[in-house]
Amino acid sequence: MASKKHPSKARVVVVGSSSIDMIVQVGRIPGIGETVIGGKFHSACGGKGANQAVTAARAGASVLFVGRVGRDAFGKTVVAGLKGDGIDVAHVTADGKEPTAVAFIFVGGNGENSIAVASGANLRLSPADVGRARGVFKRGAILLVQLETPLKSVAASVALAAKAGMRVILNPAPARALPDSLLRKVDILTPNEHEAESLTGIKVDGAQAASKAARQLHSRGVKVVIITLGARGAFVSGEGHSLLVPAFKARAIDTTAAGDVFNGALAVALAEGQTLLDAVRFGQAAAAISVTRLGAQPSAPSRSEIVRLLGR
Numbered sequence: 001m002a003s004k005k006h007p008s009k010a011r012v013v014v015v016g017s018s019s020i021d022m023i024v025q026v027g028r029i030p031g032i033g034e035t036v037i038g039g040k041f042h043s044a045c046g047g048k049g050a051n052q053a054v055t056a057a058r059a060g061a062s063v064l065f066v067g068r069v070g071r072d073a074f075g076k077t078v079v080a081g082l083k084g085d086g087i088d089v090a091h092v093t094a095d096g097k098e099p100t101a102v103a104f105i106f107v108g109g110n111g112e113n114s115i116a117v118a119s120g121a122n123l124r125l126s127p128a129d130v131g132r133a134r135g136v137f138k139r140g141a142i143l144l145v146q147l148e149t150p151l152k153s154v155a156a157s158v159a160l161a162a163k164a165g166m167r168v169i170l171n172p173a174p175a176r177a178l179p180d181s182l183l184r185k186v187d188i189l190t191p192n193e194h195e196a197e198s199l200t201g202i203k204v205d206g207a208q209a210a211s212k213a214a215r216q217l218h219s220r221g222v223k224v225v226i227i228t229l230g231a232r233g234a235f236v237s238g239e240g241h242s243l244l245v246p247a248f249k250a251r252a253i254d255t256t257a258a259g260d261v262f263n264g265a266l267a268v269a270l271a272e273g274q275t276l277l278d279a280v281r282f283g284q285a286a287a288a289i290s291v292t293r294l295g296a297q298p299s300a301p302s303r304s305e306i307v308r309l310l311g312r
Helices: 048-058 073-084 120-124 127-131 151-164 193-200 207-219 258-271 276-290 303-310
Strands: 011-015 019-025 040-046 062-070 088-095 102-107 113-118 142-145 167-170 224-228 234-238 241-245
Touching: 011 048, 011 151, 011 258, 019 073, 040 048, 040 073, 048 062, 048 073, 048 142, 048 258, 062 073, 062 120, 062 127, 073 088, 088 120, 127 151, 142 151, 142 258, 151 167, 167 258, 193 207, 193 224, 207 224, 207 234, 207 241, 224 258, 234 276, 241 276, 258 276, 276 303
Parallel strands: 011 062, 011 142, 019 102, 062 088, 142 167
Antiparallel strands: 019 040, 102 113, 224 234, 234 241
């Protein structure tokens, strides 16, 4: 059951990346050296951190975003988009040396995608930037971070959150090696199967392998592990649970930000006091809706849409 707290009172702090996404829909994703013509183009705001922040805001949380954009037109567009969703952007810094990040995305006819990112200002997010936001950490319930910004800034965020008594969700994407000193401060780790394999060396091809990978991550200090397995669902390990939670069925046209939407909605549900399994289902419902739409932030659903799919 959801908490009786009003969702607008749930405070989520997101530290992470933002970008402008350049999206081309094609019948199939081209191979190396190949040109595929006849695609459709559009652009939208994206970046894992910003995607998760927008999702959390639309799902009902009060959200503050910490990040960096370029001092350029794209940066203004990113900030305006965040403001449009009611997100506090007081700690979004305009960088004078690097441009706003840009992601180039091919979306195939089956909804799968191929992405290349020019990270720009995201790579200049610093521990000092995070430190200037320390006051909001004291008032937040959940910290949500990813790995498209420097690891030292991620670590600074996690340390501040742990000190403030916040619950920490780390979405370890894109995959990279992580020190145990960081993992020990993480309450909930949310890798997909590829990221789980990168962290553990275990090929995650089903629930049994996911359970084995989760146990290894627990041994490194993570309290709860949620391994997302796409259309198969999510394997949840921790707080007395070790099970595969099936996904909602959806006809996917673009899976680009499904993981980001899952994490943003998960953070909201946990900030409101929902149980772990209810929060996972809340995140899965949001993700299921998102894959039926094109684009990253444009695909993030409203709270009413999530609740309707859940049948609450």
